[in-house]
Amino acid sequence: DTGVSQDPRHKITKRGQNVTFRCDPISEHNRLYWYRQTLGQGPEFLTYFQNEAQLEKSRLLSDRFSAERPKGSFSTLEIQRTEQGDSAMYLCASSLARGQGDTEAFFGQGTRLTVV
Amino acid sequence: QQPVQSPQAVILREGEDAVINCSSSKALYSVHWYRQKHGEAPVFLMILLKGGEQKGHEKISASFNEKKQQSSLYLTASQLSYSGTYFCGTEKGGSYIPTFGRGTSLIVHP
Numbered sequence: 001d002t003g004v005s006q007d008p009r010h011k012i013t014k015r016g017q018n019v020t021f022r023c024d025p026i027s028e029h030n031r032l033y034w035y036r037q038t039l040g041q042g043p044e045f046l047t048y049f050q051n052e053a054q055l056e057k058s059r060l061l062s063d064r065f066s067a068e069r070p071k072g073s074f075s076t077l078e079i080q081r082t083e084q085g086d087s088a089m090y091l092c093a094s095s096l097a098r099g100q101g102d103t104e105a106f107f108g109q110g111t112r113l114t115v116v
Numbered sequence: 117q118q119p120v121q122s123p124q125a126v127i128l129r130e131g132e133d134a135v136i137n138c139s140s141s142k143a144l145y146s147v148h149w150y151r152q153k154h155g156e157a158p159v160f161l162m163i164l165l166k167g168g169e170q171k172g173h174e175k176i177s178a179s180f181n182e183k184k185q186q187s188s189l190y191l192t193a194s195q196l197s198y199s200g201t202y203f204c205g206t207e208k209g210g211s212y213i214p215t216f217g218r219g220t221s222l223i224v225h226p
Contacts, residue, residue, distance in 0.1 A: 091158075
């Protein structure tokens, strides 16, 4: 078990370009979360999957953001037409949920996005 | 809604104790505690479920008062390795999504 892995670790892109990040959760985990973290802040929820179903999406998330989790395994997060305000660390987390409140989440190392 | 953590920062000498508090305006089902070192991913410390259960993890323990919607993290005889930012994540009933506070920065000096 290698934990949650994210790729790439760093991404520098020009404003207006599209970017895609990948997350590979711990293999038996059925829940997958995407969070965004900026300097001095806690992780901010973006979206959440249970198996392949995207069950919730933050109201703060604009239409430029989309996430998928085909076959309930790895997940991708795409940002279209990037803006400087999108610069942040994008964290993926996974958990093996057995019920309400049982969400011990394991985080990946994150993808640091810089939009120039 | 984001839980509120206090204090924002704590500076200690090795061997001293610290308490970090987390409170929410919403009824909570569970509270999660994580530690994040600079440039690294948050690492899970413990989860406390509704019921006021107090849990321990070596010299780090936590309590959860569901009536007050508060949790406290207790660090006893702090070690240099305890330095980092501590986040509480709260989960309200019917949700499966931890919402994190802004964090408490803990610095332990020799």
